[in-house]
Amino acid sequence: MRLAVLDIGSNSAQLQVVDASSGAPPLPAHAVKEPTLLAEELLPDGTLSATGIDRVAGAVGRAVDAAVRLGVDHLYPFVTAAVRDAANRDAVIDRVEAEAGVRPQFLSGEDEAGLTYFAARRWYGWSAGRLLLVDIGGGSMELALGRDVEPELAVSLPVGAGRMTRELLTEDPPPPRQLKAVRKRARETLSEVLDRLRWEGGPRRVVVTSKTFKQLARLAGAPPQRKGPFARRELKLADLRKQLTKLAAVPAAERARFRGVSRSRARQIVAGAVVAEATLTALDVTSVEVCPWALREGILLRHLEDVADTAALPLQPLARRPSATVRRLPTAHGATEPGPSTVESAGTPEERASGREDG
Template sequence: MRSAVLDIGSNSAQLQVVDVASGAPPLPVHAVKEPTRLGEELQADGSLSERGAHRVAAAVRRTVEAAGRLEVELLYPFITAAIRDATNRSDVLDLIEVESGIRPQYLSGEEEARLTYFAAHRWYGWSSGHLLLIDIGGGSMELALGRDVEPDLAVSLPLGAGRLTRSHLNGDPPGRSELKGLRQHVRDTLSEVLDRLRWEGNPRRVVGTSKTFKQLARVAGAAPRRRGPFVKRELSLADLRDQIPRLTDVNTRKRAELKGISRPRAGQIVAGALTAEATMSALDVISVEICPWALREGVLLHHLEAHSATPELPLRALSRTAFASKGEKNDGVTARGTVTALPARRGPPA
């Protein structure tokens, strides 16, 4: 069955399409990305601007249309912190539903941490051991620690790279006092969970997920993405510290010229780097492995293992008839998330 995850985040709406088969890894067969750039649309009262709401609604519409063309049969659409934490979240979701015919669901920060850990644990399999996960997104940072398929500890902190850029870094490049203030803020926020993390014991393996870690590792010399997901990539604390001056001493335009740094993320990579450095230092982490799988894969893996002993997924799938009908009833299905069985796809997509 062809399934897809639609991850609507602060930088883009990303559709990841896989052909689901029992026992097979959820490697994407198609990927569609539409820019949202929500970080620049957050207003002083915590709401998203009207322009930002219309931009994300249009991005979702285009990805949903792509899902229809690619003959996706089950779609899992969800929002992350950028919209979830907005004070006008319901209004934004209403607009998305009017524009695209679907109403995305949302996960709590803890659920995001749990599902991302689930994906990382599956990637490393039995060799994962006592696993610590660090995921730095645009609006939040997730930490999870455990030995088994479910983490013993899963937390979400308001330490996303986009959020911290808006709250602490006004200069381009940022000044020394701004950098010092951001580092202190990260350390202060981490202090809320450090004792519990240390009480759980030292992890055997530490992994970093999200574009922040992938781009920082690339700047530090890791293999490029074109080498594929099975090439081992790491980011050491020493290498990260060596690279931070290259990021902080230049403006956004110059940062975007560095290998591995994408233009949309060049403005927030400094905050991401300082958060990664402070977190690794506080947790006595010498190096992190870059895990190719993260939240989107976690959602798909939960679907694949729906009949196993794993906990129930807090997201419902939309059948193709649901998201293709733009909200109209079709065979008893609406765009609010009921799952129905569809005929098997025949032949490749047109």
Template sequence: MRLGLLDIGSNSAQLQIVEAAVGAPPLPVHAIRVPTRLADEVQPDGSLSVAGADRAANAVATAVDAAYRYGVDRLFPFVTAAIRDAENRDVVLDRIVQASGIRPEYLSGDQEARLTYLAVHAWYGWSAGRLLVLDIGGGSMELALGRNTDPDIALSLPLGANRLTRRYLESDPPTSKELKRMRRDVRDTLGDASDRLKWEGDPHVTVGASKTFKQLARLTGSPAQRKGPFVARTLRRDDLHRVIEKLAGMPAQHRSRLPGVSESRARQVLAGAIVADCAMTALDLDSLEISPWALREGIVLRHLSSLADDRDALPLQTLPARSEDGATVTTLPKQI
């Protein structure tokens, strides 16, 4: 089965096409990225401008055309915080329907956290033990902690890199006053969430799962993405401090020349780095691993799991009840 995942975010509409089968990993076939640049179109009241809605709609229409061209069997289009949290969300979704014929779903922050965790857990396996996952997107940050395929704790915070850049970093490069104010508010927002996660005890494995963490790892010396998903990548807090100092001292135009930083993300990468640093500090993390799988893979895995659940279940039976003396009680076993 060929599945298409259409992620409509603040920077782009990204169509990832995978070959998917129950019991097999989702294997990427094609990837199409169409810029949206929605961060530039957020109005003071929190709505997206007409130009932003049109840009999102046209990007989705282009991606849908590609899905037809590449023989996608099923498409799951979804929007994240950039459109989900917009004051005129329904208007934007209606505009997308007009342009493309499809109406995207919008995932809640809790759903994003759980699906990303599912993907990371599948990648690292049961040997990971208690797993802590951090995901920094454009509009929000998700954190999830657990041991099983579904996390025990899933949190979403308004700490997306694009959101914070718009709110705090008006200058380019930003002033020290802007940076201090943003860092203070990020720490305050993380406070209760980090206390709750730390209450559960230290995780065995801590993972960053998002484009932001991949970029930061690349900036601190990890291998490029073209080296493939099986190359180990890590992000160390000491290295991150040096990167933040470097990014803060240069305008966005110069950041886009750094390894792993695209032009569309050059302005927001500094805010993402500061969120990562504050989160790692609050959670007492010296380093974290970088997962090649994240939200989109989690959606595929959830879909495949639902297909597997529809299969005929094995005729499992309960054991016959026994009396205190060990004798079997003669009742028929009940199927479950």
């Protein structure tokens, strides 16, 4: 069975295709990435601009075309905070459906945190003990803590790298006062959940996911993704602080030439680093491990578990190919309904397990 997840985020629409079977890990067979670049398209009234809507609809259309071309049987399209939190999100979803033939769903921030935690728990296994997960996306940061399959705590905070860049880092490079403003916002937002985290008890292992953390770890000397998922990737707080100083001192165009920093994220990586530093400091964490699995793997793993344990969920026909289907997202609490492509080869089994996010 060929499954695919289409993650429609602030930087890109990413299609991850896997040949899945119950009990097997979700190893990507193909990956397609289409730019959305929505961070600068959010207007003062909270709506996505017409240009942003055109861009995301086109990106999803091309990704769906790729899914059809690659013989995908079941497709899970969903949007994250950039579209989910837009004041005109229903209009955005309607436009995507009209152009691409699929209607993306949106997950709550808490569901994103829970599914990302679910993937990390599967990766590390029961021996990891109590696990604390941190994920910094474009619009939000997710935290999840637990020792079982489902987290005891899963929260989403509005301090994503793209959001903080747009709202607080208006100059390039940003002056110290703007960096201070991001740090203050992150600390104040984190203060809302720190007492709960302390109440739940300290974690045995702290892990991070997201492109933000992967790029920061790579900057600090972690192995590149081509080394495969089993290469240990660690980010120390002391190294993070050193890299933050270097990143903040130069404009985005120069950051894009740094090891591991992609051009599309060069502007927001500074805000991501500030939020990461503030978070680890507040949590009294001096070192974290980068987990190769995150939200997309969590969705696929949840699906495979549901197929093994229960009857299949109702299917929706994929408009562009009758034999393909679109299914509801399998989440811990049930999904909430809102109402030229580059196709990468499969690579080695180790590269497929890592999702091929090279840096």
